[in-house]
Amino acid sequence: MTTLRIFCVANQKGGVGKTTTTVNLAAGLAQIGQRVLVIDLDPQGNATMGSGIDKRALGRSVYDLLLESASIAEARQSSPKGGYDVIGANRELAGAEVELVNQERRERRLKKALAQVRDEYDFVLVDCPPSLSLLTLNGLVAAHGVIVPMQCEYFALEGLSDLVNTIKQVHANLNPDLQLIGLLRVMFDPRITLQQQVSDQLKAHFGDKVFDTVIPRNVRLAEAPSYGQPGVVFDPAARGAQAFIEFSREMVARVGR
Ligand code: ADP
Ligand code: MG
Numbered sequence: 001m002t003t004l005r006i007f008c009v010a011n012q013k014g015g016v017g018k019t020t021t022t023v024n025l026a027a028g029l030a031q032i033g034q035r036v037l038v039i040d041l042d043p044q045g046n047a048t049m050g051s052g053i054d055k056r057a058l059g060r061s062v063y064d065l066l067l068e069s070a071s072i073a074e075a076r077q078s079s080p081k082g083g084y085d086v087i088g089a090n091r092e093l094a095g096a097e098v099e100l101v102n103q104e105r106r107e108r109r110l111k112k113a114l115a116q117v118r119d120e121y122d123f124v125l126v127d128c129p130p131s132l133s134l135l136t137l138n139g140l141v142a143a144h145g146v147i148v149p150m151q152c153e154y155f156a157l158e159g160l161s162d163l164v165n166t167i168k169q170v171h172a173n174l175n176p177d178l179q180l181i182g183l184l185r186v187m188f189d190p191r192i193t194l195q196q197q198v199s200d201q202l203k204a205h206f207g208d209k210v211f212d213t214v215i216p217r218n219v220r221l222a223e224a225p226s227y228g229q230p231g232v233v234f235d236p237a238a239r240g241a242q243a244f245i246e247f248s249r250e251m252v253a254r255v256g257r
Contacts, residue, residue: 005255006114006124007181008139008146013159014130017149017186019046020221020231022127023082024241025147026051027230028248030083034122037076039110040089041139042129048088051079052228055090062089066096066109066138072117081229085121097134107134107174111142132166140170145181145255149215152185152198157205181255184247186215211254213247216240 009022019042026036040047040062045055064070065087076085100106114124126139140146146167150156164180171178183206189195203210215221218240221231232241 003256004114004118004121004124005145006126006143008126008128008136008143009149010126010128010136010139010146010163011148011150011159012130012132012136012163016130016151017184017215018042018130019050019127019225021147021149021184021186021215021244022047022125023050023225023230024221024232024244025248025251026079026084026123026125027082027232028244029123029251031232031245032248032252034252035120036084037072037117037121037124038079038084038086039124039126039139040087041093041110041126041135043089043091043094043135044129045088045090045093046225047127048086048090049228050225050230051082051084051086053077053079053086053088055088058088058090061092062087063092063096065113066093067099068109068113072113079230081233083233093135100134107137107141110138111175114142132162137170137174140167140178141175143175144177145179147181147184149184149186150202151187152195152202154194154198156198157201180209182209182211184211184213184215187217188214189217211247211250213243213250215243215247218243 009018026038029036048055060070060075075087128136220235220238221240224231224234
C-alpha cells in the first residue's frame with residue numbers, strides 16, 4: 001500500500017531557494033525509487049523550465065487544473081532528465097487568481113485534482129510562488145506539510161513568523177492535516193559568522209523542525225536550470241547535488257513512505 005505525501009515548498013520571499021529545493025528534492029527522491037509529481041504553482045514557471053519543460057510550449061498546465069478544464073493525466077509531462085512528472089506553469093497562471101475569485105471552493109481546486117492520482121505517486125511537491133496568495137493557499141489546502149527553504153540571514157526569522165502564522169491559520173480553518181515539516185537551510189556558507197548565528201537561533205527556536213541536512217551555496221546548483229536539469233542530475237558529484245541527495249534520504253526517513 002502506498003501513502004501519498006503532498007508537500008508544499010513555500011516561503012513568501014522570492015529568491016530563497018524554493019524552486020531549487022523542489023526540483024532537486026524531486027530528482028533526489030526519484031533516484032531513490034520514489035514516484036514523484038511536481039506541481040509548479042508559480043506563474044514564473046521556473047520549476048517547469050528547470051525540469052526541462054518549455055513553459056512557452058505547454059499544452060495543458062496548472063492553470064487548466066485549477067479552472068477544471070484539464071485533468072492531471074491530461075496536464076502532466078515527464079521531466080526528460082529528472083525522473084519525475086511535472087504539471088507545468090507559465091504566465092497564464094497569474095490570471096487564474098482573478099478568474100477563481102467568484103468561484104466556489106476556489107481554495108480547494110488543487111486538493112480535488114490531486115485526489116485523481118492518489119495511488120500513482122509517493123510524493124507530490126508543490127513549488128509555491130513568493131506570496132501568500134490564492135495560489136499558495138491552494139497548495140497549503142492540498143498538502144500534508146510544508147517545507148520551508150531559508151537563507152540564514154538577518155531578517156530570515158522575522159519573515160518566518162508570517163509563514164508560520166499562515167500555516168497555523170490554514171491548519172485551524174481549512175486543512176487540519178497541515179504541518180510544518182521542516183526548515184531547510186539553503187545557500188549556506190559556514191564561513192559567514194552571521195549565518196552560523198542565525199542557524200543557531202533557528203535551532204534554538206524550532207528544534208527538530210530544522211532539517212539536519214544543510215544545502216551549501218554551490219554554483220553548480222545555480223547553473224543547472226539553464227540546462228533544463230535539476231542540479232542532482234546535471235552534476236551529481238557537486239557538493240550541492242550531494243546535499244540534496246542526502247536531504248532526499250532525510251525526508252524519506254522523516255516522513256516515512
Ligand atoms: P525561489 O524559487 O525561492 O525564488 P530559486 O530556487 O529560484 O528561489 O533560487 C534563487 C536563485 O538562487 C536562483 O538563481 C538559483 O539558481 C540560486 N540558488 C538556489 N540555491 C542555490 C545554492 N544552494 N547555491 C547557489 N545558488 C543557488
Ligand atoms: Mg521559484
